[in-house]
Amino acid sequence: MRNCQEPFAAKRPLGERALIQRIRSRVGGKPFAGLTLGIGDDCALLGPRPGEQIAVTTDLSIAGRHFRLEWHPPEVVGHRTLARGLSDLAAMGARPLAAFLSLGLPRELTVPKGRQKVWVDRFFDGFGALARTYKTPLAGGDLAESPIVAADIVLVGAVPHGRALLRSGARAGDLLYVTGRLGGAAAGLTGLRKLAIRSENRPRPPTLSSKMRDLLAAHLNPQPRIAQGLWLQRRGLASAAIDLSDGISTDLAHLCEESEVAAEIDASVLPVHPNATLKQALHGGEDYELLFTASPKARIPSVIAGVTVSRIGRMTRRRADLPDVTIRTERGVEMLEPKGWEHFQ
Amino acid sequence: MRNCQEPFAAKRPLGERALIQRIRSRVGGKPFAGLTLGIGDDCALLGPRPGEQIAVTTDLSIAGRHFRLEWHPPEVVGHRTLARGLSDLAAMGARPLAAFLSLGLPRELTVPKGRQKVWVDRFFDGFGALARTYKTPLAGGDLAESPIVAADIVLVGAVPHGRALLRSGARAGDLLYVTGRLGGAAAGLTGLRKLAIRSENRPRPPTLSSKMRDLLAAHLNPQPRIAQGLWLQRRGLASAAIDLSDGISTDLAHLCEESEVAAEIDASVLPVHPNATLKQALHGGEDYELLFTASPKARIPSVIAGVTVSRIGRMTRRRADLPDVTIRTERGVEMLEPKGWEHFQ
Numbered sequence: 001m002r003n004c005q006e007p008f009a010a011k012r013p014l015g016e017r018a019l020i021q022r023i024r025s026r027v028g029g030k031p032f033a034g035l036t037l038g039i040g041d042d043c044a045l046l047g048p049r050p051g052e053q054i055a056v057t058t059d060l061s062i063a064g065r066h067f068r069l070e071w072h073p074p075e076v077v078g079h080r081t082l083a084r085g086l087s088d089l090a091a092m093g094a095r096p097l098a099a100f101l102s103l104g105l106p107r108e109l110t111v112p113k114g115r116q117k118v119w120v121d122r123f124f125d126g127f128g129a130l131a132r133t134y135k136t137p138l139a140g141g142d143l144a145e146s147p148i149v150a151a152d153i154v155l156v157g158a159v160p161h162g163r164a165l166l167r168s169g170a171r172a173g174d175l176l177y178v179t180g181r182l183g184g185a186a187a188g189l190t191g192l193r194k195l196a197i198r199s200e201n202r203p204r205p206p207t208l209s210s211k212m213r214d215l216l217a218a219h220l221n222p223q224p225r226i227a228q229g230l231w232l233q234r235r236g237l238a239s240a241a242i243d244l245s246d247g248i249s250t251d252l253a254h255l256c257e258e259s260e261v262a263a264e265i266d267a268s269v270l271p272v273h274p275n276a277t278l279k280q281a282l283h284g285g286e287d288y289e290l291l292f293t294a295s296p297k298a299r300i301p302s303v304i305a306g307v308t309v310s311r312i313g314r315m316t317r318r319r320a321d322l323p324d325v326t327i328r329t330e331r332g333v334e335m336l337e338p339k340g341w342e343h344f345q
Numbered sequence: 346m347r348n349c350q351e352p353f354a355a356k357r358p359l360g361e362r363a364l365i366q367r368i369r370s371r372v373g374g375k376p377f378a379g380l381t382l383g384i385g386d387d388c389a390l391l392g393p394r395p396g397e398q399i400a401v402t403t404d405l406s407i408a409g410r411h412f413r414l415e416w417h418p419p420e421v422v423g424h425r426t427l428a429r430g431l432s433d434l435a436a437m438g439a440r441p442l443a444a445f446l447s448l449g450l451p452r453e454l455t456v457p458k459g460r461q462k463v464w465v466d467r468f469f470d471g472f473g474a475l476a477r478t479y480k481t482p483l484a485g486g487d488l489a490e491s492p493i494v495a496a497d498i499v500l501v502g503a504v505p506h507g508r509a510l511l512r513s514g515a516r517a518g519d520l521l522y523v524t525g526r527l528g529g530a531a532a533g534l535t536g537l538r539k540l541a542i543r544s545e546n547r548p549r550p551p552t553l554s555s556k557m558r559d560l561l562a563a564h565l566n567p568q569p570r571i572a573q574g575l576w577l578q579r580r581g582l583a584s585a586a587i588d589l590s591d592g593i594s595t596d597l598a599h600l601c602e603e604s605e606v607a608a609e610i611d612a613s614v615l616p617v618h619p620n621a622t623l624k625q626a627l628h629g630g631e632d633y634e635l636l637f638t639a640s641p642k643a644r645i646p647s648v649i650a651g652v653t654v655s656r657i658g659r660m661t662r663r664r665a666d667l668p669d670v671t672i673r674t675e676r677g678v679e680m681l682e683p684k685g686w687e688h689f690q
Contacts, residue, residue, distance in 0.1 A: 036398060040603060041512050042436035042588060043400035043502070053381060054399055055388035058499055060447035060487040091387035102405035102447075102497040142405040142497070152447040152487070152497035154403055157388070167386050243387060258385060 016143055019110060022121065027128035027138040034097045034158070035139055044139035046097050048158045054097075055157040055164065057088035063149035071196040073208065074119045075126030076220045077151070080286075082130045084245065085155035086224035087288040091243035093165040093233025094157030096226065098139035099131060101153055104146030134226055163233055165241035165292065170259035174239050174293040176313040177300055179228050181218075182248060183276025186284025188219025191275070218273060222288040227305035229290060237300060241292040247283045247340025249325065251291060256315075256324040259293075265313040265336065267329040282327070283339040361488055364455060367466065372473035372483040379442045379503070380484055389484035391442050393503040399442075400502040400509065402433035408494035416541040418553065419464045420471030421565045422496070425631075427475045429590065430500035431569035432633040436588035438510040438578025439502030441571065443484035444476060446498055449491030479571055508578055510586035510637065515604035519584050519638040521658040522645055524570050526563075527593060528621025531629025533564025536620070563618060567633040572650035574635060582645060586637035592630045592685025594670065600636065601660075601669040610658040610681065612674040627672070628684040 024039055037045040048054055061084065063069055067077050082099060089096055109119035131138060136155070195212070213220060225243070232238040242255045248265075256263050272281040293315055294300050302309055318324065327336040369384055382390040393399055406429065408414055412422050427444060434441055454464035476483060481500070540557070558565060570588070577583040587600045593610075601608050617626040638660055639645050647654055663669060672681040 037509075037511070042433040042586075043402040043439065043500075043509075045437075045504070045509055046399040046401060047506065048393065048399065050395060054391040054393065054501070056391060056443070056445060056485065056499070056501055057388040058445045058447045058485065058487050058497070060449055060489045060495070060497065062449050062489050062491045062495070065489055065491065088387040092390075094388065098401070100401060100403045100499070102403045104405055104407050104495055140401065140403065142403050144405045144407050144410055146407045146410065146495065147493060148491070150405070150407070150449055150491065150495040150497075152403070152405065152495075154401070154445070154499050155388075156399070156401055156501075159390070161392065164382075164388075164390055166382070241387075 026124040038139045052158040055094040059084040061151045074122035078123040078126030085153035087243040089157040090225040090229035093229045094159040096136040101141035104150035167258035170240035170293040172317040174315040180289040181271045181273040183281030184218025184273030185286040186280035187275035188216040225290045237298045238292040244287045247285045250338040250340030253338045265327045271310040371469040383484045397503040400439040404429040406496045419467035423468040423471030430498040432588040434502040435570045435574035438574045439504040441481040446486035449495035512603035515585035515638040517662040519660040525634040526616045526618040528626030529563025529618030530631040531625035532620040533561040570635045582643045583637040589632045592628045595683040595685030598683045610672045616655040
């Protein structure tokens with residue numbers, strides 16, 4: 001949807017109600033079968049189909065921690081905020097019903113500056129484009145003035161009862177798979193940081209050429225693997241799944257812990273992103289690919305819904321003398337320490 | 346649940362995973378019929394009953410805007426965070442299924458200081474006590490390091506299909522009701538501010554005597570009207586409802602707008618809290634009482650589930666020469682301007 005608002009006459013912040021109207025016009029969308037009541041009441045109302053369970057996830061993004069106003073264009077912040085939430089639904093094999101967004105904003109990001117688009121409008125342009133791609137209406141949320149940008153995304157999805165992909169279903173002997181390529185987001189962040197540092201004196205995020213956007217796409221515009229998660233769920237082929245938000249070394253450790261098994265990755269077949277190092281592929285977060293396990297009897301194709309799938313290892317019994325996650329390289333089998341993101345460390 | 350953690354040996358922040366374990370032990374609760382899968386996977390899974398719709402609401406609380414670390418004890422911040430979300434469910438007549446919390450925290454609030462309890466533990470003590478009262482398990486959420494405290498509460502509830510109390514159902518001729526008393530929260534905030542200013546040199550929130558806690562209870566420990574909302578929904582007696590979060594002058598204007606009607610309040614019968622002024626009762630937010638309308642034929646009792654209910658006015662047709670919300674006083678009928686809370690103004 002294009003911005004159909006009147007241009008700003010005065011350089012004053014949008015009031016809360018005006019802001020809500022503008023958001024509605026950008027991403028509210030029309031009511032659809034699953035969403036009975038959207039923005040405007042005390043709660044939104046969702047109607048799952050008979051026999052469906054509801055999947056709910058929340059992800060908090062804080063300026064300076066998850067993104068930087070001086071590095072990331074507002075559209076990218078909007079896209080990535082929503083992508084984080086959608087990726088969690090993908091990992092459960094759930095179909096999205098609706099998104100909710102609580103957004104804390106400094107007042108100046110709601111104030112027009114000359115001819116420049118308001119930051120919050122650009123945020124919702126990026127958010128809205130991804131929401132339309134995955135047919136996920138913004139059904140509600142909250143707005144508050146805040147000294148820093150804080151965006152909490154809530155995704156609600158639906159999955160047939162008992163069919164969700166869980167972290168806890170992997171068994172020793174299962175094979176380990178991953179969608180797409182690994183490390184591209186970490187490599188893209190490194191590239192963006194270099195760009196930003198080169199243009200450090202400018203108060204605004206760098207303007208990115210389309211070539212640069214392509215190069216950094218894995219970081220700027222990660223694609224949640226909704227279609228791939230649904231495909232696996234509907235066929236009942238995956239025994240466990242998790243999305244790669246913190247890095248495979250950390251997320252695989254979570255999967256092992258919940259499933260009470262160990263895992264061995266084969267470094268030689270890891271689908272490392274062409275821009276990335278092995279270290280970035282193992283420990284870099286925010287790739288938002290799906291990591292899943294399946295029985296050796298399950299026929300997992302090499303492409304699911306247009307995205308390549310790689311077999312990267314296998315699940316084993318836990319051993320007292322070895323850590324849960326190991327990696328086989330030319331040098332033999334080594335411990336793979338979880339070096340992904342953890343807060344408060 | 347009491348704190349059953351070991352005392353802290355070192356003055357270091359809790360890691361993210363340790364923090365999650367501590368939260369689980371405080372408020373995770375056991376799985377129950379409606380909550381199939383709680384904290385620990387990519388999403389939580391909820392199972393509504395057949396024929397139920399899902400109600401979802403989010404409310405963002407920011408330090409310095411919605412509470413102050415130097416005024417509000419951590420237990421109060423936890424209680425009020427959850428109460429805001431539960432109150433939205435109450436206004437829809439929904440039964441709570443689960444809560445989700447995204448919490449951004451400065452690192453120092455996760456660090457033990459001498460013998461004092463960690464801030465985040467005290468926050469979850471307050472949160473958990475209210476969660477147990479309303480049988481609402483914390484089923485998930487997110488944690489992030491943040492320069493300020495930002496707490497986004499998400500409540501998911503269930504309501505039989507087509508039975509939710511909406512803002513949009515009021516008709517001209519309906520009578521207007523409110524639960525409990527008004528202005529107590531605003532009066533309590535004024536009292537707390539005075540206390541805090543008197544003890545301004547102390548870096549910690551004031552220690553409140555039990556007498557002071559009683560006096561300020563409407564502000565410190567507002568009670569969401571879950572039982573009253575359910576009572577109205579189950580009997581189909583209310584034509585519209587909203588919770589009083591921003592103040593009756595503002596919230597009644599929302600209800601009028603969504604229902605496309607006007608309203609006249611009778612000042613002489615307004616249940617003003619004994620500590621509060623009329624102005625606080627009309628414009629003070631955060632009372633979290635229910636404001637609802639009902640047909641004149643509906644028999645609304647004077648007490649619902651232990652809380653008094655007052656008839657405070659009536660709904661009328663909109664008139665071009667009058668604002669939506671008016672108030673009848675000794676001086677005649679006056680416009681009641683919405684002077685409650687609005688962000689970015």
